[in-house]
Amino acid sequence: MTMQLARERARKLKADVIRFCERDMPADLLDKSRRHQVLHKDDYVRWMQLLHGQGWAVAHWPSELGGLGWSPLERFAFEDQLARLGCPWIIPFGVKYVGPVIYTYGSAAQKQRFLPRIATTEDFWAQGYSEPGAGSDLASLRTAAVRDGDHYVVNGQKVWTTYAQWADWMFCLVRTDREARPQSGISFLLVDMRSPGVTVKPIPTMDGYTHVNEVWLENVRVPLENLVGEEGAGWTYAKFLLKNERTAGAIVGMAWHALHRLKELAAEVGPDGKRPIDQPLLRNRIGEFELSFLALEEAAYQAVEAMMTGAENGGEASLIKIRGTELYQEIAQATVEVLGPAGIAWDVEALHSGGLPPLGPSDAGGILKDHFYNRAATIFGGASEIQRNIIAKGVLGL
Amino acid sequence: MSTDPEMIALLSDSARRYAADRYNFLQRHAVLQEGRGYSEKAWQDYAELGWLALRLPESEGGLEADGAAIGAVMEVVGSHLLMEPVLASAIVCAGLLVRLASAEQQARLLPALADGSLKLAFAAEALTLRDNRLNGVAASVLHGDIADQLIVVARDGQGAQDAETLYLVDAGSPGVARQSYRLVDGRGAAMLRFTEAAAERLGAGDVCAKTAVEAVCDEAAVALCAENLGIVKALLERTCEYLKVRQQFGKPIGVNQALQHRAADMYLIREETAALTKAAQRALELPAPERARIVSGAKAYIAHAARRVANEAIQMHGGVGVTEELDVSHYFRRLMVNAELFGSRDRHFARFVERSL
Ligand SMILES: Cc1cc2nc3c(=O)[nH]c(=O)nc-3n(C[C@H](O)[C@H](O)[C@H](O)COP(=O)(O)OP(=O)(O)OC[C@H]3O[C@@H](n4cnc5c(N)ncnc54)[C@H](O)[C@@H]3O)c2cc1C
Numbered sequence: 001m002t003m004q005l006a007r008e009r010a011r012k013l014k015a016d017v018i019r020f021c022e023r024d025m026p027a028d029l030l031d032k033s034r035r036h037q038v039l040h041k042d043d044y045v046r047w048m049q050l051l052h053g054q055g056w057a058v059a060h061w062p063s064e065l066g067g068l069g070w071s072p073l074e075r076f077a078f079e080d081q082l083a084r085l086g087c088p089w090i091i092p093f094g095v096k097y098v099g100p101v102i103y104t105y106g107s108a109a110q111k112q113r114f115l116p117r118i119a120t121t122e123d124f125w126a127q128g129y130s131e132p133g134a135g136s137d138l139a140s141l142r143t144a145a146v147r148d149g150d151h152y153v154v155n156g157q158k159v160w161t162t163y164a165q166w167a168d169w170m171f172c173l174v175r176t177d178r179e180a181r182p183q184s185g186i187s188f189l190l191v192d193m194r195s196p197g198v199t200v201k202p203i204p205t206m207d208g209y210t211h212v213n214e215v216w217l218e219n220v221r222v223p224l225e226n227l228v229g230e231e232g233a234g235w236t237y238a239k240f241l242l243k244n245e246r247t248a249g250a251i252v253g254m255a256w257h258a259l260h261r262l263k264e265l266a267a268e269v270g271p272d273g274k275r276p277i278d279q280p281l282l283r284n285r286i287g288e289f290e291l292s293f294l295a296l297e298e299a300a301y302q303a304v305e306a307m308m309t310g311a312e313n314g315g316e317a318s319l320i321k322i323r324g325t326e327l328y329q330e331i332a333q334a335t336v337e338v339l340g341p342a343g344i345a346w347d348v349e350a351l352h353s354g355g356l357p358p359l360g361p362s363d364a365g366g367i368l369k370d371h372f373y374n375r376a377a378t379i380f381g382g383a384s385e386i387q388r389n390i391i392a393k394g395v396l397g398l
Numbered sequence: 399m400s401t402d403p404e405m406i407a408l409l410s411d412s413a414r415r416y417a418a419d420r421y422n423f424l425q426r427h428a429v430l431q432e433g434r435g436y437s438e439k440a441w442q443d444y445a446e447l448g449w450l451a452l453r454l455p456e457s458e459g460g461l462e463a464d465g466a467a468i469g470a471v472m473e474v475v476g477s478h479l480l481m482e483p484v485l486a487s488a489i490v491c492a493g494l495l496v497r498l499a500s501a502e503q504q505a506r507l508l509p510a511l512a513d514g515s516l517k518l519a520f521a522a523e524a525l526t527l528r529d530n531r532l533n534g535v536a537a538s539v540l541h542g543d544i545a546d547q548l549i550v551v552a553r554d555g556q557g558a559q560d561a562e563t564l565y566l567v568d569a570g571s572p573g574v575a576r577q578s579y580r581l582v583d584g585r586g587a588a589m590l591r592f593t594e595a596a597a598e599r600l601g602a603g604d605v606c607a608k609t610a611v612e613a614v615c616d617e618a619a620v621a622l623c624a625e626n627l628g629i630v631k632a633l634l635e636r637t638c639e640y641l642k643v644r645q646q647f648g649k650p651i652g653v654n655q656a657l658q659h660r661a662a663d664m665y666l667i668r669e670e671t672a673a674l675t676k677a678a679q680r681a682l683e684l685p686a687p688e689r690a691r692i693v694s695g696a697k698a699y700i701a702h703a704a705r706r707v708a709n710e711a712i713q714m715h716g717g718v719g720v721t722e723e724l725d726v727s728h729y730f731r732r733l734m735v736n737a738e739l740f741g742s743r744d745r746h747f748a749r750f751v752e753r754s755l
Contacts, residue, residue, distance in 0.1 A: 263755065277755065287751035294695045298673040319669050391665050392658035396638045 001071055003305060010077035017081040020054060025087070034086040036366025038209055038352045041124070041166045047088045048095070048121035057095050058119045065103055065111075066119055076249035076304045083253025084260075091163070093125040094118040096244055098171045101188065101237050105229035114169075114190070126167035128158040128191065128215060129238070136386050138173070139182040139235065143217060145174040145189060152176075152189065152227070154197075154220040160380070164200045164213040167193045173238055176231050188234035190226040191217070207372035208348035245381050246317035247307070251324030252300050254374075258331040259289050265338050265361070276338055289331050296323045315395040318387035325377040326384065332371040339364055400683075401467035409463075410470035412447060417478035423725050426479060435481045435586045436544050445514035449484055453492040458508045465617070465679030469624030476628025479725070479732055481585050483517055483541035485739075489621050491518035491549050493614040498564055498601040507566075519545035519569075522615075524562060525592055527552040530599075532567060532592040540739065542588030543578035545569050549600070550592075551611065562607045565597035583731040609686075616689060618740040619697040620682060623675040626704045626736055629729045630671050633711040634664045636726060640715055651714075660710050667703045674699055691753040698746040701737040708733050 001009075021030070029043060039047075051057040060075040061067030070078070079090065090096070099118045102110050117123040134141040143156025154174055164170065170191045177185035191198070197220040202210040229237060263286060266277035276282050300323075303316035336343040342360025350357055350365055357365035378384045392398045420443065421429075429437040444450055449471055454460025461467065468489060475484055492511055495504060495518075510516035519541045525534035532552060539548065548567045567574060573595025578588045600607075638661060641652030651657060674696040681692035708730040712719035719726050737743055 283751065283755065286755060287747065290754045291695055291699050291747070291750060294677075294692070295670040295674055295699050298677040299670045302673045302676065303669070315665055315669070319666055323666065323670075385659070388659040388662035389655070391662035392655075395665060396634075396658075396661055398638065398641055398652040398658050398661060 003309065006071045006073045006305075006308070009071070010073045013074050014077055014081045017078060018085065021082075021085045021087060024050070024054075026050075029088070030086070032354055033088045035354075035363040036370045037354050038369070039088055041163075044088065044091055045121050045124070048091060051090065052120055057090075057121070058099065060096075061099065061103065061115075061119075065115055072247070072308055073301075073304050076247065076252075076301070079249030080253040080256075081249075083250040084256045085253075086257055089250065091121075091124075092245070092248075093127050093163070093167075093171075094121065094123065097127060097241050098125055098169075098190075100244060101171070101228060101241055104240065105188075105233075105237050107225070109225065110190075110228065123168045124163065124166050126161050126164045126170040126193070126215075128161055128164075128170040128172035130160045131157060132159050136383055138238075139186065141173055141175060141186065143172065143174045144178075145176050145187060145222070147176075147224070148221075150224050151221045152224065154189070154191065154217045154222055156217050158215040158217070160203070160212045161200075161215045162211050162213075164193070164215050165202060165210065169193060170215065171228075173234050176234075180232065183235040184232050186234040186238070187231050188228040188237045189222055190228065191220065191222055192226075195220050195222065197221075205373070205376075207369045208346075208351060209369070209373075211373075242382070243317055246321050247304065248320070248324075249300075251320055251328070251377075252297055255293055255296060255324055255328045255331060258328055258335060258370075259286075259293055261363070261367070262286065262289070262331055262335045262338060265335065282334075282338070285334060289327065289334070292323075292327050296320075296327055299323065313395055315391045318382075318390050321381065322378075322384050322387050325374070328374060328377065332367070332374060335367055336371050339367065343368065401461065401464045405461070406467050406470050409448075409467055410474070413449075413471050413474035416443065416447060417474050417480065421478045421480055426481070429481055430584045434543075435580065435584045436541075437482065440480070441482050441514050441517075444482065444484060444488075445512065450488045450492075450514055451512040453489055453496060454508055454512055455496065458504070459512060460508075465620050465682045466676070468617070468621050469627075469675060469679055472621045472624035473628035473631075476625035476732070477632045479583075479629075479728055481583075483519065483544070485618060485621055485625070486520060486541045487511065487516075487518045487545070490520045490614055490618050493617055494520065494549055494564060494600070494610065497610040497614065498607060500601050503566075503598075503600065517541070517544060517546050519548050519588075521548055521550045521590060522611075523551070525550055525552045527554045527563070527565070527597070530597060532565065532573070532595040532597045534592055536590045536592075539588050539590055540581075541586055542569075542576065542590055543586035545588075548574075548590065550597070551607070552597070562611065564600040564607045564611070566600055567592070567595055567597045571596055581735050583728070583735045585735065612686070612690075615740050616693045617682060619693050619746070620675070620678045622736050622739060623671070623678050623696050623700050626700050626733065627668075627671045627675050629733060629736075630664075630668050630704050630707050633707050633726065633729050634661070634668050637661060637664065637711045637714050644716075657714055660714065664707050664710055667707050671700050671703060687753060691750060694741070694746040694749040694753070697741060698743050698750055701743040701746070704733050705737060 048057055055068055058066050059068040059070045063069050095118060102114055129138060131141050145152040145154045170193055172189045172191050173186050174189050175185050176187040197218040199216040201214040203212045204210055267275055269275055300320045303319055306312045307316055339360055342364040345358040347358050351369055356362055451460040452463040452468055456462055495507055519539050521536035521539045523536045525532050546569055548569055550565050550567055551562050552565050553562055573593050575591040576588050581587050641657060642650050644651050678693050678696035681689045711726050715726055718724050
């Protein structure tokens with residue numbers, strides 16, 4: 001596909017997404033999502049199945065597996081546009097993370113067994129990478145898988161496992177060889193969350209919600225057939241997955257959405273009869289965001305194109321992650337400040353029930369919740385510091 | 399109008415080879431010291447390389463180069479800090495002539511521009527015009543020191559306040575007093591005083607110069623983005639080399655994470671500068687309001703971002719970073735000048751904000 005064609009298709013797709021959002025998106029779901037209310041498992045499953053109905057949930061997969069032959073540019077534009085419209089997050093663990101690992105490295109039986117149910121979100125997946133002792137230094141992970149006949153016996157603890165409380169399956173990095181170099185002793189294992197010995201304990205976070213969990217694994221028996229690819233090659237698959245994790249169009253769309261909302265709020269006439277956006281200091285601050293957004297958007301799309309043509313230098317995914325998340329956080333902070341008293345009033349119950357916040361516009365509570373949650377955006381998926389290490393070492397050779 | 403990618407690659411290649419052979423840091427030093435920022439020899443080379451005809455129509459033997467093609471040359475102008483008036487004469491003044499001059503004027507002036515025998519400079523500060531005579535002062539005219547002729551903006555005091563017209567003035571004519579000086583980066587400039595100076599009007603009576611001047615100034619701003627990209631790339635490269643070879647405390651200074659992260663931030667800026675430059679080049683083909691937004695956004699962002707890269711480059715070089723002997727300080731000074739040319743950071747930022755909010 002030529003780049004010209006890919007760009008045209010991405011443009012058309014964005015228009016299709018806008019039309020879908022206007023015509024086919026259930027009003028209650030859209031309202032909840034636009035007000036950044038807490039979404040529950042059934043909301044997400046409904047959302048993912050809506051997308052699947054359009055063919056979009058796995059459109060980036062190969063066509064023989066139900067994909068639409070999307071280029072990375074289309075996938076990026078798609079995530080970007082959905083986020084701009086304030087649609088829910090596309091839960092990535094199945095369709096974006098483990099799905100591609102399975103169809104790239106998995107056995108025929110694994111493809112047959114898992115992929116169709118990933119596409120339809122009949123199975124909900126979680127990502128079991130991080131451990132108490134292995135955060136940024138993921139390769140130091142210690143959860144052990146030891147062979148016993150036709151099973152692995154898994155012991156250890158995962159942490160920060162998003163939506164483990166809902167998951168049917170968890171893809172895990174486990175250590176199968178203690179003697180080898182840290183990276184080469186790791187394997188990629190698919191764990192049934194209903195297996196005996198799996199315990200999920202929630203970790204409440206400051207946004208008043210539970211996304212993340214501890215997952216304890218005690219003598220969990222996992223059939224050998226749930227090993228993906230080769231034993232000891234898990235790190236390779238993890239790196240393959242990581243690239244998909246970091247090249248997220250939603251980062252751009254979220255920054256756009258937040259900036260758009262900030263501009264709306266700042267343009268409302270306040271009790272003093274003035275519009276905040278007419279105050280020179282705020283106007284200047286928003287202008288700087290707008291300028292940073294222009295840089296982010298151009299750099300991100302050109303980075304995706306470079307990755308498609310093989311013209312990349314290796315730092316592109318880090319660039320999108322660092323600049324997107326840092327800009328989003330600054331915008332979110334400014335928005336909370338513009339909300340004034342409504343930016344410090346907090347009603348967790350209302351967030352869960354879809355009710356109204358104590359003060360301010362109907363999305364004030366949700367804006368706060370997202371502001372809290374996204375303090376983690378510069379930590380998960382490779383912290384900003386780690387991204388800078390990657391650039392310094394991998395790209396600049398320092 | 400869009401230049402063939404192969405032509406762009408060719409331009410870029412030949413410019414790189416030329417600059418590496420004939421305009422390296424030592425050769426440039428001679429131009430800086432002895433030539434007062436101008437080399438006639440280099441200027442003739444540029445004519446042969448086709449740079450002076452970049453902006454001209456094909457009928458005049460030109461390339462009708464688009465933003466990307468001009469950028470390919472300007473990036474090298476930046477990376478090697480070429481000092482001759484490629485931007486002022488071959489891009490800005492040529493652009494004004496192509497847009498505004500009559501057929502007769504074009505036939506007379508363009509061939510001389512292309513072969514290097516005519517150097518033009520542009521005075522953007524508006525002068526007054528009465529009875530075809532110019533009066534007033536243009537305080538800061540880039541390359542006004544060496545220009546043969548000047549294109550000036552003048553108001554006749556009759557029509558609307560912004561009814562500007564362009565005039566051509568001979569720099570050596572009796573009514574023009576020229577006070578030459580140097581800019582901090584070594585390029586020449588001049589303060590020009592016009593006293594009843596004879597002037598030739600560019601083009602026919604009813605052409606609106608304002609639109610053309612705005613378009614050409616946007617082209618110049620975009621060309622400067624590309625020039626700054628060349629500088630930012632060079633500074634990042636120099637700095638990374640230095641971080642690897644300079645040893646302190648028994649190890650290369652680049653093993654310190656405090657410096658690695660700062661280098662990573664320079665990389666982020668380099669990528670953004672490249673992306674915004676490309677976006678601004680594309681925007682030159684858009685309708686004026688959208689063009690203005692993106693061009694000014696790019697110029698404003700890059701002005702500060704590039705200065706930050708230069709500050710960091712000096713800091714990470716330690717003492718040698720501030721010396722004459724090292725190119726880093728020369729890049730720093732060039733960026734200072736480029737930030738001011740064709741619209742300061744604040745002016746472009748204000749224009750960007752006005753069109754964004
Ligand atoms: C909301 C949320 C959801 C998450 N979801 C999941 C999930 O679904 N599955 C999963 O497996 N994990 C998940 N994570 C875990 C996440 O990937 C880790 O938090 C992340 O890898 C950082 O590890 P850590 O928290 O142990 O911090 P640490 O690694 O201890 O880092 C602490 C600080 O030190 C810095 N630091 C560490 N090493 C270096 C270094 N070499 N140089 C410079 N600075 C350094 C870090 O940048 C950070 O600022 C989630 C985390 C959060 C907060």
